[in-house]
Amino acid sequence: MSLFRQDRIYRPSEKIKGYEIIRILGEGRFGICYLVSYGQKQFILKQLKLGMLKKSKGKLRYEEDILKELQHESIPQFIERIEFNDFYGYVLEFKEGRTFEDIIYIDRKAFSRDEIYCIAWQLIDILKYLHSKGVVHRDIRVPNTLYHLEKVNLLDFGLARWINNRKYRADMDFAFLGDFLLHLYYSSYEYKKGRKRPWYEELELADDERLFLKRLMGVEQRYSSIVEVEKEFHSLLKIEGKGGE
Structure with missing residues (x-):
């Protein structure tokens, strides 16, 4: 059985806790990255794959813990964590470029x-x-x-x-x-x-x-x-x- 079978991939126009999916930016071994909107602003939503999250014994959470402590204009700001049912991820500031x-x-x-x-x-x-x-x-x-x-x-x-x-x-x-x-x-x-x-x-x-x-x-x-x-x-x-x- 695939480790990722339980992970749902969200499509454009679907919403996750009020954030509307614009498009998928990329998918890797550990997660899926979306461009999303909330109101008039755009953000990045990172969905961590639950199988890899379990397998990594929490190592994938380092990014969240570290970004919460950083405040620099050239580093995306951590906005919030989203966790419900079989979804775990977090929202980051969108950077142009x-x-x-x-x-x-x-x-x-x-x-x-x-x-x-x-x-x-x-x-x-x-x-x-x-x-x-x-x-x-x-x-x-x-x-x-x-x-x-x-x-x-x-x-x-x-x-x-x-x-x-x-x-x-x-x-x-x-x-x-x-x-x-x-x-x-x-x-x-x-x-x-x-x-x-x-x-x-x-x-x-x-x-x-x-x-x-x-x-x-x-x-x-x-x-x-x-x-x-x-x-x-x-x-x-x-x-x-x-x-x-």
């Missing part, structure tokens, strides 16, 4: 250096906030980040955990940040025939830029804290003549 995954791989946008620096600065600011609240995100990827009018929003806190400096460390986010930035750098890369080389040989990077990414990725000694990352990135911006806030 498209994922970087769609922008890079569907729109084929090539990001400029200035755009990459601006995006990186915003993500560093978000991570600085999260780490100050004792949270490690662990899933900063192009499908989990929105971009709208040059503003970045970080989504999907399903893998986020409270930092305990053992199993869950703040520096886990650095490799994700580095990999995310590499997607932006490669958006303007012109692939050439021949043997594939490591990213730090393929991409045309300034020495300080390359070292910054290497340290994020752990190729060189990893940064010890997000404050150190911020400081080094600020120095990089000055070297590159981009200023910094």
